[in-house]
Amino acid sequence: MESQATPFLPRSSSIKSHMPVTSSDVGASVTKRLGSELMTLMMASSPGISAFPKTDANLFEWIGTIEGAPSTVYEGLSFKLNITFPPNYPYVAPVIKFDPISPCYHPNVDLQGNICLDILQDKWSAIYNVHTILLSLQSLLGEPNNASPLNADAANLWDSPEEFKVQLMRHYRPLKDSA
Numbered sequence: 001m002e003s004q005a006t007p008f009l010p011r012s013s014s015i016k017s018h019m020p021v022t023s024s025d026v027g028a029s030v031t032k033r034l035g036s037e038l039m040t041l042m043m044a045s046s047p048g049i050s051a052f053p054k055t056d057a058n059l060f061e062w063i064g065t066i067e068g069a070p071s072t073v074y075e076g077l078s079f080k081l082n083i084t085f086p087p088n089y090p091y092v093a094p095v096i097k098f099d100p101i102s103p104c105y106h107p108n109v110d111l112q113g114n115i116c117l118d119i120l121q122d123k124w125s126a127i128y129n130v131h132t133i134l135l136s137l138q139s140l141l142g143e144p145n146n147a148s149p150l151n152a153d154a155a156n157l158w159d160s161p162e163e164f165k166v167q168l169m170r171h172y173r174p175l176k177d178s179a
Helices: 012-017 023-043 130-142 152-157 161-171
Strands: 049-055 058-067 078-084 095-098
Touching: 023 049, 023 058, 023 130, 049 130, 058 130, 078 130, 152 161
Parallel strands: none
Antiparallel strands: 049 058, 058 078, 078 095
16 A cells, blocks of 8 residues: 655634734734723623723724712713724723813813823733723822822812812813713
């Protein structure tokens, strides 16, 4: 009997690993990650936070909502967020801002809605996701970092809760049910 030698054929997965990564591969990976994060948010039982894509056609633009935690000056207040994911997410943090329809008066939020939170800047890690970001923002509402304020007036008033609440309510606009 003669044996026939079969040439070595690499499995398709090893061929794939040596092929260059294209931008469509990266986009598909980010889309898959964002879809997974959306499902995690929908299944989570974290009161006072939510987020979802603005449209079905674009997973890179989301609307989020956070509610002030109990026993804080923000209790009972809701804020809308705009979340934009870069094409290289999760290796680069998303851009998150308070929406102008619900401005947030806070030591770490400027009047344009920009947020100073370390995990959105120099402490970002790919292990973070939308859920952890929203929880961190909700926590930041009641526990600001006054050592790094974006809004110096709010930081100066923080230790006077009654005065702070007056200013907070001057800036606050309630979200409509349809928002």
